Amino acid sequence: MQPVRIAVIGVGSMGSTHANALAQGKIQRATLSAVCDTDSNRFSQWPQIPGFTNPHDLLRAKIADAVVIATPHVDHPVSGRLALEAGLHVLVEKPIAVHKADAQKLLAAHTNPQQVFAIMFNQRTDPFYRKIRELVQTGELGAIQRIQWTITTWYRCNAYYRSGTWRATWRGEGGGVLLNQCPHNLDLFQWMFGMPARVRAFCRLGRYHPIEVEDDVTAYMEYANGATATFITSTGEAPGTNRLEVAADHGRLVYENDKLAFQRTEMPVSQFTQTATSMFAAPQTTTTEFTFQDHGGQHNEILQNFVDAILDGKPLIAPASEGIKSLELGNAMLLSAMENRTVELPLDAAAYQRLLEDLIRKSTK
Numbered sequence: 008m009q010p011v012r013i014a015v016i017g018v019g020s021m022g023s024t025h026a027n028a029l030a031q032g033k034i035q036r037a038t039l040s041a042v043c044d045t046d047s048n049r050f051s052q053w054p055q056i057p058g059f060t061n062p063h064d065l066l067r068a069k070i071a072d073a074v075v076i077a078t079p080h081v082d083h084p085v086s087g088r089l090a091l092e093a094g095l096h097v098l099v100e101k102p103i104a105v106h107k108a109d110a111q112k113l114l115a116a117h118t119n120p121q122q123v124f125a126i127m128f129n130q131r132t133d134p135f136y137r138k139i140r141e142l143v144q145t146g147e148l149g150a151i152q153r154i155q156w157t158i159t160t161w162y163r164c165n166a167y168y169r170s171g172t173w174r175a176t177w178r179g180e181g182g183g184v185l186l187n188q189c190p191h192n193l194d195l196f197q198w199m200f201g202m203p204a205r206v207r208a209f210c211r212l213g214r215y216h217p218i219e220v221e222d223d224v225t226a227y228m229e230y231a232n233g234a235t236a237t238f239i240t241s242t243g244e245a246p247g248t249n250r251l252e253v254a255a256d257h258g259r260l261v262y263e264n265d266k267l268a269f270q271r272t273e274m275p276v277s278q279f280t281q282t283a284t285s286m287f288a289a290p291q292t293t294t295t296e297f298t299f300q301d302h303g304g305q306h307n308e309i310l311q312n313f314v315d316a317i318l319d320g321k322p323l324i325a326p327a328s329e330g331i332k333s334l335e336l337g338n339a340m341l342l343s344a345m346e347n348r349t350v351e352l353p354l355d356a357a358a359y360q361r362l363l364e365d366l367i368r369k370s371t372k
């Protein structure tokens with residue numbers, strides 16, 4: 008079987024890591040066949056590999072079976088559509104696009120089921136999140152009452168924001184922490200717990216940095232079954248916190264500092280509430296701790312899974328079609344904050360696009 012010839016489009020910070028993984032043989036049954044970047048200075052790292060300064064020339068050269076797209080987010084739907092229409096398999100970096108309507112257009116271009124279309128949600132390989140998902144999906148946790156996720160371990164200084172003109176602008180990135188860092192967490196959130204029915208969020212623009220987009224977010228969400236959730240994130244707090252707590256009918260789950268603990272109640276809380284006879288009784292609990300040696304294969308595991316899906320039909324860890332959900336959450340949080348109202352899901356894609364276009368029009372960046 009021939010190895011999959013993969014071209015990487017956008018070989019900046021993230022794309023060069025993907026290109027190196029391929030060039031250094033870290034991905035089985037795959038080779039780096041080309042690199043593509045609008046900045047040809049980037050090509051010197053791979054002197055033996057053909058370099059292209061635009062994706063059209065790359066696709067015309069027919070030296071790739073698949074592409075990995077690691078350009079700035081606004082380009083993902085553009086390069087993604089080109090590659091899909093040329094019949095290539097595509098692995099796109101997160102987020103799939105900067106607004107829902109663009110993501111829908113990209114997904115509509117994926118008409119051939121033989122073409123593998125995946126998204127780089129590398130944190131789905133993390134065994135802690137996999138375990139939480141399993142505990143939810145198997146019913147071990149029982150009905151969820153409340154989810155609280157504080158994820159402020161995304162601290163960034165001003166030099167980070169200065170490192171690319173596209174960063175932290177409405178035009179270049181479509182948002183801040185919700186579009187750059189948090190697509191991972193918003194994806195994990197919906198992957199573990201499903202999509203909420205409505206969102207109310209408060210986003211502060213440039214609270215900690217001289218940027219026009221949000222770097223501080225507090226969101227409240229409600230599920231159709233009455234469960235509630237809070238999601239808090241920021242790039243301005245150090246040291247940050249990553250604490251995920253789930254209160255459910257069978258007890259409480261807490262993930263923090265590389266420890267996952269499940270305190271299981273002796274009987275479902277709802278049953279105890281109805282049957283206990285003593286005035287201040289509360290259910291007894293037994294604790295199970297889950298520990299894992301590492302945080303999974305991350306980017307290379309997603310790359311390998313992409314290749315295995317192409318060659319063997321292996322199921323994708325992160326199909327691109329699921330990339331729209333985290334984007335929808337991020338867009339809904341921004342719409343809610345900007346319009347000072349609760350936003351019902353599914354999100355009105357056109358309403359969000361109008362808001363973003365308005366923000367871009369008024370931007371001075």
Ligand SMILES: NC(=O)c1ccc[n+]([C@@H]2O[C@H](COP(=O)([O-])OP(=O)(O)OC[C@H]3O[C@@H](n4cnc5c(N)ncnc54)[C@H](O)[C@@H]3O)[C@@H](O)[C@H]2O)c1
Nearest residue numbers: 017018019020021022044045046077078079080100101171
């Ligand atoms: N999965 C992860 O953990 C992870 C981590 C970092 C970044 N990312 C994602 O990767 C993408 C790139 O981020 P980065 O930090 O590497 O940015 P970067 O600015 O370092 O790199 C982007 C590269 O794309 C090139 N480029 C821009 N427009 C292009 C186009 N139309 N065609 C070809 N090349 C083009 C730029 O010249 C640059 O070299 C973003 O979408 C980001 O969200 C993902």
